[in-house]
Amino acid sequence: MRIATWNVNSVRSRIDRVLGVLERHDLDVLLLQETKCRDDQFPTMPLSAAGYEVAMHGLNQWNGVAVISRVGIEDVRVGFENMPTYGEPPVAEARALGATCGGIRVWSLYIPNGREIGHEHFHYKLDWLANLRATAAGWLSADADAQVLLAGDWNVAPTDEDVWDPAFFEGKTHVTDEERAAFRAVVDAGYADLVRPFTAEPRTFTYWDYTQLRFPKKQGMRIDFALGSPALAARVTDAEIDREERKGKGASDHAPVLVTLSD
DNA sequence: ATGGTTGACGTTCAA
Numbered sequence: 001m002r003i004a005t006w007n008v009n010s011v012r013s014r015i016d017r018v019l020g021v022l023e024r025h026d027l028d029v030l031l032l033q034e035t036k037c038r039d040d041q042f043p044t045m046p047l048s049a050a051g052y053e054v055a056m057h058g059l060n061q062w063n064g065v066a067v068i069s070r071v072g073i074e075d076v077r078v079g080f081e082n083m084p085t086y087g088e089p090p091v092a093e094a095r096a097l098g099a100t101c102g103g104i105r106v107w108s109l110y111i112p113n114g115r116e117i118g119h120e121h122f123h124y125k126l127d128w129l130a131n132l133r134a135t136a137a138g139w140l141s142a143d144a145d146a147q148v149l150l151a152g153d154w155n156v157a158p159t160d161e162d163v164w165d166p167a168f169f170e171g172k173t174h175v176t177d178e179e180r181a182a183f184r185a186v187v188d189a190g191y192a193d194l195v196r197p198f199t200a201e202p203r204t205f206t207y208w209d210y211t212q213l214r215f216p217k218k219q220g221m222r223i224d225f226a227l228g229s230p231a232l233a234a235r236v237t238d239a240e241i242d243r244e245e246r247k248g249k250g251a252s253d254h255a256p257v258l259v260t261l262s263d
Numbered sequence: 264a265t266g267g268t269t270g271a272c273g274t275t276c277a278a
Contacts, residue, residue, distance in 0.1 A: 009278085010270055034278085036271060061271040062278095113278065155278095209278090210268035253269075253278080 001071070001102055001261045003029040004242075005151035005226055007110070007207070007254035011035040011066065014252060015043040018068075019050055021245060021256050028071045029101045030256075031108035033153045035064030042066065055099050063094045065110055065152070071102030082131045086112070086124050095128070104232065104261075105139075109152030114173040122173060125155065129182035137189040140229060147235075150191055151226040153207075153254065156183040161202040162222035164214075174223060191227035194259050198239040206241055207254045215246055224257045235261040 004027050008014050011032060022030060035042065035058050042056045047068055055076045058064030067073060077098035085092050095110040109132070112125040132150075139146055156179045160166040169175045187193065205220030214220060228236065238260040246255045 013270065034270095061273090062276090115277085212267060 001028045001104075001263065002026060002258060003031070003101075003104070003106065003149065003151075003226070003261065004256045004258040005031040005033070005108065005224060006245075006256040007033040007153040007224060007252060009034050009036070009252040009254065011064075012037055012041065012043055014250065015046055017245065017250065017252070019046060021242070022047075022050060022052065022068070025242070025256075025258055027258075028069065029104075029106060030068040031106060031151050032066040032068065033064075033108060033110040035066050036061050037064060055097060057094045057097045059091075059094045063110055065094055065097040065108040067097055067099045067101065067106060067108055069099070069101040072100075074100040080107070080132060080135045082135055084124060084127045084131055086121070096132075104147045104149055106149045107151065109150060109154070111153060111155045113155050114179070117171065117173055117176060125173075126178055126182050129156075129179075129186065133182070133185045133189050136186065136191060140190045145231045146229050147232045148191070148229040149226060149232055149259075150186065150228075151257070153223060154183060154225050155223055156180060157221050157223055158183050162205075164203065164205070164219035164221070174221065186227060190230060192230070192233045194226045194228045194233060194236050195239040195241070195257055199241055204241065205255075206257055208246060210253050224254055226257055226259050228259075232261070237262050
């Protein structure tokens with residue numbers, strides 16, 4: 001079984017690339033973030049034609065998450081228990097979608113960006129990660145053998161090796177001690193990084209800003225992660241970051257992150 | 264090339 005996560009940055013503008021990724025990697029499950037469309041706008045038909053089912057959750061042009069699977073989609077859940085809201089009036093944004101695919105409880109996650117240190121959105125980000133940790137820890141308390149995948153755009157670079165220049169990020173989000181601690185808390189709750197062991201080279205990135213020729217200059221960040229429960233981590237045989245997908249006209253600014261599991 | 268990216272409900276916002 002092969003599962004991938006990808007911040008697609010508009011599923012409508014990139015549906016052909018989505019189909020290409022599914023085929024090229026022979027994916028069973030693909031988790032998308034930043035689909036940027038309402039459910040009724042989602043390009044379901046070409047995915048169905050390719051043999052995939054789709055569960056999506058999008059409220060407007062912002063955020064949006066989806067699960068694409070050819071091994072079934074059951075028990076779909078929009079948002080997680082205690083997921084924080086944002087704004088006034090409070091809105092439960094389209095940032096988390098859970099489903100059971102081929103016996104694995106998968107979550108497509110789009111962690112809030114944070115915008116600026118100290119911004120209301122920054123506190124929202126930290127709360128969001130803390131509540132996710134609490135809820136996900138509960139899943140393992142209830143069933144230590146649960147097969148759970150927490151995957152998506154975490155908007156955190158967990159170490160200095162995960163950014164192209166730590167000095168550039170001083171005073172910016174994604175690299176602060178608070179964000180890193182919030183990410184590490186999820187790992188410490190029992191969810192291991194399934195990909196880093198297979199992509200351990202420093203300066204291995206999953207995201208490159210569109211501006212300033214960041215991609216050709218290899219100036220990126222590792223902020224997209226697939227974290228797995230112990231039972232799931234035990235099944236991982238390979239993982240990779242599809243850097244090729246970032247190339248060419250019409251690429252997302254994020255690369256797909258892939259995990260291969262034993263049966 | 265006084266530029267420098269992309270996508271969306273866009274003449275602005277978010278990333």
